[in-house]
Amino acid sequence: MKTHLNTLFVTTDGAYLCKDGQAVAVRIKKETRLRVPLHNLDGIVCFGRVGVSPQLMGECASQGVSISFLSSTGRFHAAVVGFSPGNVILRRQQYRLADDAVKSALAARCIILGKLANCRTLLLRAARETDEPVRADRLRKIADRLNANQIDVRTATTVERLRGLEGEAAASYFEAFNDLMIDVAGFTYTRRSRRPPLDPLNALLSFVYALLSHDARSACEGAGLDAAVGYLHEDRPGRPGMALDLMEEFRPCLADRLVFSLINRRQVHARDFEKVETGAVRMSDSTRKTVLVAYQERKQEVVTHPFLGEKMTFGQLLHIQARLMSRWIRGDLDAYPPYVWK
Amino acid sequence: MVYFEDDLLPISALQHLLFCERQCALIHLERLWADNLFTAQGNHLHQKAHSGNPDSRRGVRTTRGLDLHSLTLGLAGQADVIEWEPPAGSRKKGQTLAQAIKSAAPADRIHWRVTPVEYKRGQPKKNDCDRVQVCAQAICLEEMLGVTIPTAMLFYGQQRRRVDVPCDDALRERTRTAAQRLHEMIRSRKTPPAVYEKKCDSCSLKSLCLPTATSRTHSAMDYLQRMLQYSEGTLSE
Numbered sequence: 001m002k003t004h005l006n007t008l009f010v011t012t013d014g015a016y017l018c019k020d021g022q023a024v025a026v027r028i029k030k031e032t033r034l035r036v037p038l039h040n041l042d043g044i045v046c047f048g049r050v051g052v053s054p055q056l057m058g059e060c061a062s063q064g065v066s067i068s069f070l071s072s073t074g075r076f077h078a079a080v081v082g083f084s085p086g087n088v089i090l091r092r093q094q095y096r097l098a099d100d101a102v103k104s105a106l107a108a109r110c111i112i113l114g115k116l117a118n119c120r121t122l123l124l125r126a127a128r129e130t131d132e133p134v135r136a137d138r139l140r141k142i143a144d145r146l147n148a149n150q151i152d153v154r155t156a157t158t159v160e161r162l163r164g165l166e167g168e169a170a171a172s173y174f175e176a177f178n179d180l181m182i183d184v185a186g187f188t189y190t191r192r193s194r195r196p197p198l199d200p201l202n203a204l205l206s207f208v209y210a211l212l213s214h215d216a217r218s219a220c221e222g223a224g225l226d227a228a229v230g231y232l233h234e235d236r237p238g239r240p241g242m243a244l245d246l247m248e249e250f251r252p253c254l255a256d257r258l259v260f261s262l263i264n265r266r267q268v269h270a271r272d273f274e275k276v277e278t279g280a281v282r283m284s285d286s287t288r289k290t291v292l293v294a295y296q297e298r299k300q301e302v303v304t305h306p307f308l309g310e311k312m313t314f315g316q317l318l319h320i321q322a323r324l325m326s327r328w329i330r331g332d333l334d335a336y337p338p339y340v341w342k
Numbered sequence: 343m344v345y346f347e348d349d350l351l352p353i354s355a356l357q358h359l360l361f362c363e364r365q366c367a368l369i370h371l372e373r374l375w376a377d378n379l380f381t382a383q384g385n386h387l388h389q390k391a392h393s394g395n396p397d398s399r400r401g402v403r404t405t406r407g408l409d410l411h412s413l414t415l416g417l418a419g420q421a422d423v424i425e426w427e428p429p430a431g432s433r434k435k436g437q438t439l440a441q442a443i444k445s446a447a448p449a450d451r452i453h454w455r456v457t458p459v460e461y462k463r464g465q466p467k468k469n470d471c472d473r474v475q476v477c478a479q480a481i482c483l484e485e486m487l488g489v490t491i492p493t494a495m496l497f498y499g500q501q502r503r504r505v506d507v508p509c510d511d512a513l514r515e516r517t518r519t520a521a522q523r524l525h526e527m528i529r530s531r532k533t534p535p536a537v538y539e540k541k542c543d544s545c546s547l548k549s550l551c552l553p554t555a556t557s558r559t560h561s562a563m564d565y566l567q568r569m570l571q572y573s574e575g576t577l578s579e
Contacts, residue, residue, distance in 0.1 A: 087372045087373050087374065089371060089372060089531055090372055110562075110566060113566060113570060116573075117569060117570065117573040120573055121573070147573075147574055150570065150573070150574060151574070154570065223550075224372065224373070224374060306565070306569065307555060307562065307565050308552070308554065308555050309554075320549075323549070323550060323552060324552070324555065324562075327552055327555070327556050328562065330372070330533055332533070332535060332536065332552075332556035333555070333556055334561050334562055334563045335561075335562040335563045335566060336562065337555075337562035337565050337566060338566070340569040340572075340573065342572070
């Protein structure tokens with residue numbers, strides 16, 4: 001397996017990346033500021049105005065290092081990935097199952113169950129950690145409601161019904177967001193806004209989800225899956241359905257948890273977010289850096305996979321889940337086992 | 343049966359097949375690959391064995407990295423090293439050994455000694471997989487050249503020594519059976535289920551195969567059930 005390596009994030013406007021032997025050279029104003037050996041990387045993520053030489057793209061493609069181009073706010077523009085492993089049999093089976101309503105519903109159900117369980121874990125952890133009984137009570141009540149959703153999901157047999165239940169659960173879950181932030185000025189949850197994010201919390205969430213989806217895409221590619229065809233997410237041109245499917249169970253434990261701890265530990269401040277004329281909110285460069293570092297650190301944390309019983313980092317988990325998905329697709333497993341966070 | 347060129351499978355797949363049918367399917371059917379220390383060392387050794395110019399020494403010519411195929415086995419691949427030794431006196435006047443070998447007609451080759459040598463990083467294995475691989479190369483050469491190859495060779499990197507591999511009837515039969523089985527499996531498009539064994543721990547594909555998770559004793563459905571019971575139960579604490 002591709003062991004969990006590092007992602008190189010390039011956030012400096014005007015930076016140019018090129019191949020220097022078996023390394024990436026980061027040039028700023030024609031001066032080489034950094035060299036990173038390619039074998040230490042599993043991905044390169046470029047924010048904003050960053051250039052990459054074709055030679056480097058070719059080398060990255062052949063070594064399985066993906067390059068993503070994101071806007072300075074983290075919206076996905078394009079990716080350079082090599083010739084995919086070409087597991088044509090896996091892909092055909094992936095499509096066949098996507099056309100099979102019963103099998104799609106089975107996968108979607110497992111994905112949502114994993115996500116709901118992880119949302120509940122996040123809420124219950126926060127309830128245990130707070131010393132305000134009223135707040136803890138509210139969090140537990142919402143976790144309770146998710147529990148009820150979870151029970152409905154277990155018996156739902158169509159993808160449409162599952163999507164509906166997931167929507168209901170998400171609405172309850174978002175309601176808890178204000179109780180997940182403890183006395184932090186300027187961060188409040190009103191509603192989820194993405195295009196563009198209209199408040200600092202939404203800006204943070206969107207940014208971290210963009211990072212997560214980059215990793216989920218790479219994990220799909222690495223496992224030979226077609227990142228575009230999912231089971232829970234309907235096909236839509238340009239949308240990475242399978243990557244989004246894989247992301248679901250990780251949103252609470254990798255992304256949301258990270259965002260709330262950054263806010264609660266006051267590592268990010270609402271004043272570091274700028275409102276532009278349209279009402280859209282952008283984060284400052286230094287905040288972006290803080291988030292990237294925290295995200296990388298989170299990915300290095302070691303957990304035990306409850307299904308495999310093996311220790312691995314959070315970053316590896318995504319790759320393992322993509323593999324478990326492909327093993328289910330190929331018929332080696334009787335269901336897709338999501339990562340359940342305790 | 344004779345195969346078409348389009349249907350030829352890699353000779354090296356025989357070795358994967360004999361090591362583990364699932365590993366073979368993952369590599370050749372699902373096109374998955376992962377390196378570990380052993381495979382990296384193996385690649386390095388093969389690169390070394392393949393590269394370098396042919397040379398002639400004391401009437402023996404050594405060529406490297408030549409392409410082979412057998413339409414009866416349905417296999418194609420490369421030989422690390424092939425040694426060619428026409429009997430003394432079979433060369434025309436003024437002809438180099440290389441020219442003699444290239445220009446020979448099948449009838450001229452009857453008494454030649456042609457020997458494929460396959461390079462392996464470790465040491466001789468208990469099972470037949472290396473012998474089958476080099477025997478398949480010998481069968482390819484017999485078919486392509488019209489020669490008879492009584493003996494092939496394996497070079498083992500750890501002891502830096504060559505071992506003779508007699509291509510007897512039993513080994514040939516085993517090679518043919520393995521090639522047939524390989525074609526059946528690729529045609530079936532089915533990856534055999536995993537069975538966890540000790541040898542899995544040294545397999546570079548372990549984390550792609552997930553042998554402990556996918557062996558039939560391990561149900562994802564049961565796991566999910568357990569996890570949900572746990573999750574749904576955590577409120578009552």
